[in-house]
Amino acid sequence: MRYSQYFIPTVKETPSDAEVISHQLMLRAGMIRKLAAGIYNYLPLGLRSIRKVEQIVREEMNRAGAIEILMPAVQPSELWKESGRWDFYGKELLRFNDRKDAEFCMGPTHEEVVTDLIRKEVRSYRQMPINLYQIQGKFRDEIRPRFGLMRGREFIMKDAYSFDVDEKAADTSYSKMYQAYRRIFERCGLNFRAVEADTGTIGGNFSHEFMVLADSGEDAIVSCSACDYAANMEKAESRRDGVAEHADPRPLERVSTPGQRSIEEVTAFLGVNSTQVVKTLILLADNEPVVALLRGDHDLNEIKLKNHLGCAEIEMAGDDVVQQVTGAPTGFAGPVGLAAKVKVVADLAVQGMHNFVTGANAGDEHLKNVNLERDCTVTSFTDIRNVVLGDPCPRCESGKLEIWRGIEVGHVFKLGTKYSKALKATFLDADGKEQIIFMGCYGIGIGRTVAACIEQNHDENGIIFPLPIAPFHCIVSALAGKDDSVKVASEQIYEELQQAGVEVLLDDRDERPGFKFKDADLIGIPLRIVVGAKSLVEGKVELKERRSGNVEVLPIAEAVAKVK
Ligand code: ATP
Numbered sequence: 001m002r003y004s005q006y007f008i009p010t011v012k013e014t015p016s017d018a019e020v021i022s023h024q025l026m027l028r029a030g031m032i033r034k035l036a037a038g039i040y041n042y043l044p045l046g047l048r049s050i051r052k053v054e055q056i057v058r059e060e061m062n063r064a065g066a067i068e069i070l071m072p073a074v075q076p077s078e079l080w081k082e083s084g085r086w087d088f089y090g091k092e093l094l095r096f097n098d099r100k101d102a103e104f105c106m107g108p109t110h111e112e113v114v115t116d117l118i119r120k121e122v123r124s125y126r127q128m129p130i131n132l133y134q135i136q137g138k139f140r141d142e143i144r145p146r147f148g149l150m151r152g153r154e155f156i157m158k159d160a161y162s163f164d165v166d167e168k169a170a171d172t173s174y175s176k177m178y179q180a181y182r183r184i185f186e187r188c189g190l191n192f193r194a195v196e197a198d199t200g201t202i203g204g205n206f207s208h209e210f211m212v213l214a215d216s217g218e219d220a221i222v223s224c225s226a227c228d229y230a231a232n233m234e235k236a237e238s239r240r241d242g243v244a245e246h247a248d249p250r251p252l253e254r255v256s257t258p259g260q261r262s263i264e265e266v267t268a269f270l271g272v273n274s275t276q277v278v279k280t281l282i283l284l285a286d287n288e289p290v291v292a293l294l295r296g297d298h299d300l301n302e303i304k305l306k307n308h309l310g311c312a313e314i315e316m317a318g319d320d321v322v323q324q325v326t327g328a329p330t331g332f333a334g335p336v337g338l339a340a341k342v343k344v345v346a347d348l349a350v351q352g353m354h355n356f357v358t359g360a361n362a363g364d365e366h367l368k369n370v371n372l373e374r375d376c377t378v379t380s381f382t383d384i385r386n387v388v389l390g391d392p393c394p395r396c397e398s399g400k401l402e403i404w405r406g407i408e409v410g411h412v413f414k415l416g417t418k419y420s421k422a423l424k425a426t427f428l429d430a431d432g433k434e435q436i437i438f439m440g441c442y443g444i445g446i447g448r449t450v451a452a453c454i455e456q457n458h459d460e461n462g463i464i465f466p467l468p469i470a471p472f473h474c475i476v477s478a479l480a481g482k483d484d485s486v487k488v489a490s491e492q493i494y495e496e497l498q499q500a501g502v503e504v505l506l507d508d509r510d511e512r513p514g515f516k517f518k519d520a521d522l523i524g525i526p527l528r529i530v531v532g533a534k535s536l537v538e539g540k541v542e543l544k545e546r547r548s549g550n551v552e553v554l555p556i557a558e559a560v561a562k563v564k
């Protein structure tokens with residue numbers, strides 16, 4: 001591909017509406033462009049990476065014996081009523097009526113459609129096991145679409161569905177998918193963990209999530225330092241009994257602190273709506289709203305808050321910040337304010353829960369020695385996490401639990417008979433008896449995988465694509481100027497590499513070297529060959545590796561051979 005005839009609209013400035021690095025870099029590298037909230041155009045570079053991930057997924061699905069199909073995006077409501085999810089799924093399901101007023105939805109997932117297909121076609125135990133998959137556009141009307149392809153409303157998913165004669169056979173199908181998922185994410189060059197997970201709205205009775213480790217991840221996961229136990233925080237266990245050992249023994253105390261704002265004043269000040277706030281203190285740090293809590297002189301609340309929010313670190317708000325917001329006098333709120341970042345508050349705000357953190361709750365007064373569970377009523381959030389950093393592992397004797405942030409890129413479920421029962425998907429066994437089919441379902445977010453990969457592979461200059469999902473393997477930067485020999489040599493290298501099956505981007509644009517190098521770094525092509533007039537006199541070019549930054553000046557043939 002010739003850069004001059006291609007479509008890579010790179011951007012110098014960091015887009016202001018992109019919070020996470022992968023979103024910023026995908027916009028800047030001209031990989032994606034937003035059409036509407038959570039809805040994106042995939043530009044050539046973005047599409048090439050997406051197709052790479054799809055291809056890896058396809059190869060591993062095929063290798064595991066799954067069969068590719070393609071189901072419609074638009075689904076009739078009847079099937080969703082049969083499964084019981086039409087009412088259950090809520091607003092994430094985008095619904096609409098056709099001209100005859102029949103109800104439809106945009107498929108957020110395809111259990112209903114595939115089960116309907118199978119119930120009509122599979123009659124005998126001889127037709128199973130069967131595993132059908134597709135790579136297709138899904139629509140979920142996410143409450144907060146954000147982070148670019150990471151949490152879109154329209155996004156590409158690989159979803160697979162297995163059908164088996166009994167639970168044991170279904171377990172085999174599940175484990176095949178689990179292994180295939182490991183291979184897929186390994187091949188994508190990702191640092192990930194497979195963790196035990198909750199089953200959520202998909203339902204079913206057993207599941208694992210594949211989590212890419214990244215600070216920007218929206219999920220908290222725990223893993224054992226010694227064995228391979230790992231779980232989503234929602235599902236995590238530990239061997240510690242209760243929280244008594246951490247509790248602050250001192251009684252709750254109400255102290256007079258003239259000038260202290262009431263919680264209503266604080267929330268009004270911050271512009272958050274929290275009618276149910278009982279004992280919450282919300283602060284501002286660096287002009288961003290943050291949740292804060294009064295700590296006393298032990299770390300129970302800090303640990304609890306960390307776990308609750310699933311963050312490894314929470315920021316301390318300084319004296320001045322606490323005072324500014326709460327009006328508390330010096331020496332009171334100061335050293336005891338703990339803060340978590342605005343992002344978290346925004347999440348909580350969406351779910352209407354500001355009330356899990358303790359603190360001052362009336363004008364002119366202040367609460368001391370607050371214990372999160374002992375003294376607080378948690379009214380709208382029941383998921384106070386019960387695992388803390390350093391807890392003993394539930395599976396082994398020696399391990400301690402560690403806490404990470406993760407991006408869920410894949411999810412495998414053992415569904416059992418949930419959908420087959422509801423939709424009456426049955427078959428005749430060897431004795432001619434009617435039985436219910438056992439199912440499993442398996443999803444991978446294709447775009448999210450590319451985004452997660454960028455979260456893990458970038459530097460201050462841009463993306464550093466791992467070879468398997470890079471849009472091109474090699475970029476040839478022709479620093480032509482007025483020199484024809486450079487042009488000729490670059491064309492030759494370009495042709496030769498292409499013939500060898502290398503995916504090459506020839507930067508033949510009439511631009512200055514610095515400009516070309518900046519773009520090359522930004523779009524993250526793993527290898528770069530620089531053809532410049534000076535080295536060319538000696539028949540040499542420069543070969544640079546994007547990740548290490550290593551540069552070698554080599555004879556043309558040698559450089560080409562290395563890239564091949
Ligand atoms: P999340 O917890 O992030 O909302 P989910 O558990 O709802 O995801 P699943 O129903 O398990 O998602 O879907 C399978 C996969 O599809 C996920 O593991 C993820 O990789 C991807 N995915 C889900 N929602 C989105 C989205 N809004 N944008 C991009 N990818 C998504």
Ligand code: MG
Nearest residue numbers: 092140142200
């Ligand atoms: Mg979801």
Ligand code: MG
Nearest residue numbers: 200209408411
């Ligand atoms: Mg999830």
Ligand code: MG
Nearest residue numbers: 200209408411
């Ligand atoms: Mg999931």
